[in-house]
Amino acid sequence: MVTVGGEEKEGKILPYHFIKMKKQGKRIVMVTAYDYFQARIADEVGVDGILVGDSLGMVVMGYKSTLSVTIDEIAHHTKAVLNANPRALVVADMPFMSYEISKEEALRNAGKLIKLGAGAVKLEGGVEIADTVKALVNAGIPVMGHIGLNPQRHLVLGGYKLRGKCAEDAVKILDDAKALEEAGAFAVIIEFTAAEVAAEITKRLRIPTICIGSGPYCDGQILVFHDIVGLNPEPPPFVKKYAQAYELLMDALSAFKVEVENGVFPDEGRFYRMKEGELEKFRELIKHKEAKDY
Numbered sequence: 706m707v708t709v710g711g712e713e714k715e716g717k718i719l720p721y722h723f724i725k726m727k728k729q730g731k732r733i734v735m736v737t738a739y740d741y742f743q744a745r746i747a748d749e750v751g752v753d754g755i756l757v758g759d760s761l762g763m764v765v766m767g768y769k770s771t772l773s774v775t776i777d778e779i780a781h782h783t784k785a786v787l788n789a790n791p792r793a794l795v796v797a798d799m800p801f802m803s804y805e806i807s808k809e810e811a812l813r814n815a816g817k818l819i820k821l822g823a824g825a826v827k828l829e830g831g832v833e834i835a836d837t838v839k840a841l842v843n844a845g846i847p848v849m850g851h852i853g854l855n856p857q858r859h860l861v862l863g864g865y866k867l868r869g870k871c872a873e874d875a876v877k878i879l880d881d882a883k884a885l886e887e888a889g890a891f892a893v894i895i896e897f898t899a900a901e902v903a904a905e906i907t908k909r910l911r912i913p914t915i916c917i918g919s920g921p922y923c924d925g926q927i928l929v930f931h932d933i934v935g936l937n938p939e940p941p942p943f944v945k946k947y948a949q950a951y952e953l954l955m956d957a958l959s960a961f962k963v964e965v966e967n968g969v970f971p972d973e974g975r976f977y978r979m980k981e982g983e984l985e986k987f988r989e990l991i992k993h994k995e996a997k998d999y
């Protein structure tokens with residue numbers, strides 16, 4: 706039993722449970738979520754982890770990339786997700802330039818998200834951020850790594866390209882994974898990387914790997930909420946849509962529009978009337994008032 710926001714919540718998932726799940730051969734399920742109802746739905750379904758990803762830049766804010774996302778935006782959406790009091794582990798993403806400048810700044814920013822109630826933070830990068838990860842973990846902040854394609858580095862990577870296609874790149878990604886594990890990360894996301902590379906990394910790590918677009922040989926999978934439910938009409942090709950939410954919402958809003966235009970909504974039962982006899986009184990009162998005023 707763990708105390709969350711003053712309430713007792715049984716069976717809350719903590720970072721070490723992810724490592725335990727890998728040992729038990731239990732696949733880890735994660736989704737992103739950015740608001741209260743998305744988090745409620747994800748938690749009711751029983752996912753293990755909810756990532757408040759910087760993908761909110763694109764799917765919530767409509768930015769062209771994740772580079773514009775700020776720590777305050779992540780904090781805002783983390784609060785909304787935490788208000789659902791999920792049993793799932795809530796991981797808050799560290800946005801671009803919130804951890805690269807100095808370890809002190811990384812600690813300050815990660816600390817903000819943990820103080821809000823996030824269960825962990827996630828950072829993009831490998832060998833080059835291992836010291837920062839170590840500093841965070843030493844300060845008591847659980848860290849999830851993120852290797853393979855790092856969207857925050859798309860400008861230097863030359864776009865959103867598949868990683869690990871050749872052996873040299875695969876070695877680099879494995880080095881990144883090992884550096885993060887050594888630094889104390891409790892799990893690592895492998896994004897858009899050749900499946901064989903993800904498989905070899907998964908075999909060699911004690912901590913779980915969670916794939917996005919990197920094949921089936923990881924310890925878990927994560928996808929963006931809007932992509933899973935079909936709210937994003939142009940998801941990446943590795944996504945499987947489990948619903949057609951964009952079309953569904955269009956249908957609902959169109960029906961509302963037509964009903965308002967035709968006077969069908971609101972129908973009887975969806976509005977409230979005065980107490981009996983009060984309408985006559987009201988009319989009488991305004992008749993006198995209007996006669997006096999005009």
Ligand code: KIV
Pocket residue numbers: 737756757758759760761798851894896917927929
């Ligand atoms: O921000 C995000 O949604 C992510 C996932 C793609 C893993 O980092």
